[in-house]
Amino acid sequence: MRFPSSWSAVVVLAALAGLARAGSASFTGVVDLAGRRFEALPPGPGPTVLVFTRTDCPISNRYAPELRRLGERFAGRGVVFRLVYPDPTETPAAIREHMRAFGLGGGALRDPRHELVRLAGATVTPEVAVFVAHPSGPRMVYRGRIDDRAVDFGRARPEPRTRDLADVLDALTAGRTLSLRTTTAVGCVIAELQ
Amino acid sequence: MRVAGRARRALLGAALLGSGLAPVGCVPARTEDAETVTFNRHIAPIVFRNCAPCHRPGEAGPFSLLGYADVRKRASQIARVTRVRFMPPWPPEPGYGDLAGARRLTDEQIALIQRWAAEGAPEGPPATAPAPPAFTAGWQLGPPDLVLEVPEPYTVPAEGTDVFRNFVVHAPVHGARYVRAMELRPGDKRVVHHANVLLDRTGSARRRDARDPGPGFGGMDVELESDAFEPDSHFLFWKPGTAAVTEPEGMAWTIDEHTDLVLNLHLQPSGKPEVIRPVVGLYFTETAPTRFPMLLQLEHDGAIDIPPGARDFVVTDEYTLPVDAEVLAVYPHAHYVGKDVQGFAILPDGTKKWLIWIRDWDFAWQAVYPLAHPLFLPRGSVLHMRIAYDNSEGNVRNPSHPPRRVVTGNRSTDEMGHLWVQVLPRQRDDRWALQEALMRRRLEKYPGDFVAHANLGAALEARGHAAEAIAEYRQALRARPESAAVHNNLGAALQTAGDLDAAIAEYRQAVQAQPDYANARHNLGSALVLAGAFAEALPHLREAVRLSPDDGTARNNLGGALLETGRVAEAVEQLRRAVEADPGSLNAQYNLGRALALRGRLDEAAAHLEQALRIQADDPDARRELAAVRARQARRPN
Numbered sequence: 001m002r003f004p005s006s007w008s009a010v011v012v013l014a015a016l017a018g019l020a021r022a023g024s025a026s027f028t029g030v031v032d033l034a035g036r037r038f039e040a041l042p043p044g045p046g047p048t049v050l051v052f053t054r055t056d057c058p059i060s061n062r063y064a065p066e067l068r069r070l071g072e073r074f075a076g077r078g079v080v081f082r083l084v085y086p087d088p089t090e091t092p093a094a095i096r097e098h099m100r101a102f103g104l105g106g107g108a109l110r111d112p113r114h115e116l117v118r119l120a121g122a123t124v125t126p127e128v129a130v131f132v133a134h135p136s137g138p139r140m141v142y143r144g145r146i147d148d149r150a151v152d153f154g155r156a157r158p159e160p161r162t163r164d165l166a167d168v169l170d171a172l173t174a175g176r177t178l179s180l181r182t183t184t185a186v187g188c189v190i191a192e193l194q
Numbered sequence: 195m196r197v198a199g200r201a202r203r204a205l206l207g208a209a210l211l212g213s214g215l216a217p218v219g220c221v222p223a224r225t226e227d228a229e230t231v232t233f234n235r236h237i238a239p240i241v242f243r244n245c246a247p248c249h250r251p252g253e254a255g256p257f258s259l260l261g262y263a264d265v266r267k268r269a270s271q272i273a274r275v276t277r278v279r280f281m282p283p284w285p286p287e288p289g290y291g292d293l294a295g296a297r298r299l300t301d302e303q304i305a306l307i308q309r310w311a312a313e314g315a316p317e318g319p320p321a322t323a324p325a326p327p328a329f330t331a332g333w334q335l336g337p338p339d340l341v342l343e344v345p346e347p348y349t350v351p352a353e354g355t356d357v358f359r360n361f362v363v364h365a366p367v368h369g370a371r372y373v374r375a376m377e378l379r380p381g382d383k384r385v386v387h388h389a390n391v392l393l394d395r396t397g398s399a400r401r402r403d404a405r406d407p408g409p410g411f412g413g414m415d416v417e418l419e420s421d422a423f424e425p426d427s428h429f430l431f432w433k434p435g436t437a438a439v440t441e442p443e444g445m446a447w448t449i450d451e452h453t454d455l456v457l458n459l460h461l462q463p464s465g466k467p468e469v470i471r472p473v474v475g476l477y478f479t480e481t482a483p484t485r486f487p488m489l490l491q492l493e494h495d496g497a498i499d500i501p502p503g504a505r506d507f508v509v510t511d512e513y514t515l516p517v518d519a520e521v522l523a524v525y526p527h528a529h530y531v532g533k534d535v536q537g538f539a540i541l542p543d544g545t546k547k548w549l550i551w552i553r554d555w556d557f558a559w560q561a562v563y564p565l566a567h568p569l570f571l572p573r574g575s576v577l578h579m580r581i582a583y584d585n586s587e588g589n590v591r592n593p594s595h596p597p598r599r600v601v602t603g604n605r606s607t608d609e610m611g612h613l614w615v616q617v618l619p620r621q622r623d624d625r626w627a628l629q630e631a632l633m634r635r636r637l638e639k640y641p642g643d644f645v646a647h648a649n650l651g652a653a654l655e656a657r658g659h660a661a662e663a664i665a666e667y668r669q670a671l672r673a674r675p676e677s678a679a680v681h682n683n684l685g686a687a688l689q690t691a692g693d694l695d696a697a698i699a700e701y702r703q704a705v706q707a708q709p710d711y712a713n714a715r716h717n718l719g720s721a722l723v724l725a726g727a728f729a730e731a732l733p734h735l736r737e738a739v740r741l742s743p744d745d746g747t748a749r750n751n752l753g754g755a756l757l758e759t760g761r762v763a764e765a766v767e768q769l770r771r772a773v774e775a776d777p778g779s780l781n782a783q784y785n786l787g788r789a790l791a792l793r794g795r796l797d798e799a800a801a802h803l804e805q806a807l808r809i810q811a812d813d814p815d816a817r818r819e820l821a822a823v824r825a826r827q828a829r830r831p832n
Contacts (some may be wrong), residue, residue, distance in 0.1 A: 010383045039742070056256050057255040057256065058256045058384070058464065058465075060465075061464055061466070062353065062464065062465045063465065064352065064465035064466060065352050066351040067442075087267070089267065101466050102465050102466045103352075103466065109645035125588060141580075151590045151811075152276060152278070152280075153274075153275055153281075154280045154283075154558070154559075155590055155591070156590070157590050157591070157595070158355050158530075158591070158592075158593045158595075159595065161595060174427060174429035183420065187270040188268075188271055189268070189274060191266075191267045191268060191269065191270060192270070193273070194266075
């Protein structure tokens with residue numbers, strides 16, 4: 001059988017059964033740093049990880065080395081990572097500088113209209129959403145924290161006890177099928193658009 | 195000849211320090227129920243006063259909160275962190291201690307912020323917009339008198355557990371300088387979480403730094419040997435939001451050419467490697483200190499042995515004030531397993547006065563807390579420390595998973611439990627009584643403890659109890675027979691008690707244990723001079739002068755010994771330098787006058803002897819010597 005060459009947000013909506021409340025058929029405002037429009041999630045057979053972040057969130061920034069490691073570990077297994085910057089006031093230049101300073105690879109998307117935020121149901125940075133290809137369109141199988149290091153504001157474990165994102169990606173790349181699981185992420189609140 | 199100066203004592207002990215906070219208070223904001231909560235009218239005054247001091251460019255806050263646009267886009271974040279009182283950070287419990295600069299929002303202010311965020315964070319009429327907050331750029335007190343920079347930059351790794359690093363900076367001053375204020379620019383304030391500055395007058399930190407690879411040396415807490423009783427009386431503490439550490443009137447601290455500043459930094463990885471190079475600015479005053487506070491340490495680290503899983507392991511200590519004193523500031527200290535920290539005083543009439551209570555101890559937000567008003571405690575008041583530890587799995591900050599047995603130590607997986615209390619007694623010398631009581635308490639906790647016996651000896655000696663002091667020093671030497679400092683002090687006490695031979699024997703042991711110990715060389719040489727063993731004294735005094743070239747007393751004693759052994763030319767040279775180093779020294783002026791007279795330089799001799807008599811008009815030796823010189827001058831052919 002053939003997978004659709006591009007995913008439609010309408011199909012995603014159906015698959016998520018109301019978890020995401022996207023308002024349009026395809027993204028109208030999601031752009032990469034060169035300003036190219038992204039009408040859909042990146043196509044491909046492997047999982048796509050959206051990493052919601054911002055340039056000045058200390059909790060996000062402390063995850064940069066972990067994200068780098070995860071990227072290296074899963075890059076050879078077909079996993080695509082995309083940083084998503086939802087704050088419309090963060091410019092491409094500021095985002096490039098942020099990625100350079102913190103050694104963040106992979107592509108970055110700007111989501112000034114919060115289409116990806118709503119699609120994933122993300123509320124804070126850092127928060128991740130994992131999508132997999134499905135015959136009926138991409139399906140979200142995980143949304144929440146990267147790991148359980150941050151417990152609350154000002155309350156962090158020295159080491160995580162549960163590495164949620166890595167566990168999800170391990171399972172997916174081992175060929176297992178997952179149903180949607182969510183966890184609560186701790187971080188900087190993604191401000192609602194005015 | 196005359197030997198100048200009392201024998202020098204060494205004082206041993208732990209020094210750990212750090213002050214000054216300039217946080218901000220609260221603005222009561224009032225609103226009527228029907229009124230719309232707006233940024234301009236209600237929120238800006240709260241944010242500008244309580245948040246902006248750190249949330250602005252170059253400061254510790256990760257983003258700026260300097261105007262409506264900044265604050266609006268973070269309205270829900272601000273609502274959340276203020277609701278749980280994560281921000282602004284102010285761990286002490288209100289109502290349990292009268293602390294200065296409380297950076298705590300009122301319930302009313304927090305409610306206003308919640309309402310404002312929930313109602314869409316409106317700006318309000320432009321006419322009501324407050325002026326943006328103004329801050330002083332650069333050094334907060336103007337250009338410092340002396341700027342000290344850490345010798346090499348240090349790179350904080352991108353991730354991992356917190357880093358504790360200590361940097362040693364030498365103060366290039368000559369003679370005593372009095373410091374009225376200090377400003378620390380730690381480098382990237384988002385990385386440097388807090389800093390304690392300690393004064394090291396013995397070079398011990400420098401020696402430790404040399405042994406440790408890379409810039410500075412590691413360790414959460416620094417223990418320094420202290421040669422003097424003075425320096426450890428000030429908290430020199432920096433945390434985000436601290437402008438400058440300014441001492442109260444009359445309470446400047448002293449540095450000299452032998453002083454190193456040790457910067458004890460708590461560094462938090464940010465996600466990328468960060469290069470820091472802290473800079474310290476010092477502001478001097480010409481006014482010598484007139485008020486002398488003291489830091490009392492309550493602790494019982496020896497009782498810290500926390501089984502894994504224990505949720506409420508309590509360590510306490512108490513200390514009875516032997517004299518009246520005012521409490522000026524407190525500094526609680528525990529590591530990651532600490533949970534509940536209490537400090538209070540019970541007055542002789544049974545009244546309980548809280549100093550501080552932190553219910554949810556967070557190492558990351560530790561601070562020195564000056565009291566808003568000095569708290570007078572009469573003699574007989576008892577200071578109490580009570581610290582509870584949670585070594586269970588439920589304590590997310592527990593560095594060990596699963597929990598392990600925790601004992602005291604300097605690593606982040608070890609624990610400590612301290613309550614430092616800065617007190618100001620009525621008299622400067624009352625501090626010896628405080629020290630004596632502190633060391634007696636320490637001996638109750640740790641029988642046979644070397645440091646306690648050694649310092650108790652010094653305190654007793656200072657209070658005029660020589661015989662008891664000698665006994666304490668001997669006890670200290672039972673615990674640590676090779677201690678050069680205690681052999682030296684015991685020698686000094688024996689000398690004071692009139693037993694010169696026994697004193698010389700102790701000085702010899704001190705010099706044997708530590709050949710480069712300048713004070714012991716000085717004391718041995720000077721005692722040998724007193725015993726008439728001038729030739730034997732010479733090498734020790736020469737060594738003392740070599741080790742401390744600016745020490746006028748040592749030069750005077752060397753000059754005297756040279757004089758007695760007939761080396762008059764060399765004696766004149768040393769005595770001239772002794773007079774240069776300390777023109778007010780009666781002994782040096784007298785000895786130089788006498789040496790010059792022996793060289794036949796009668797006019798110069800007379801001048802120095804006259805100078806000696808200006809220092810002390812009725813000094814019989816100087817009078818007699820001057821009369822002899824005058825007689826020779828009169829006989830001199832014209």
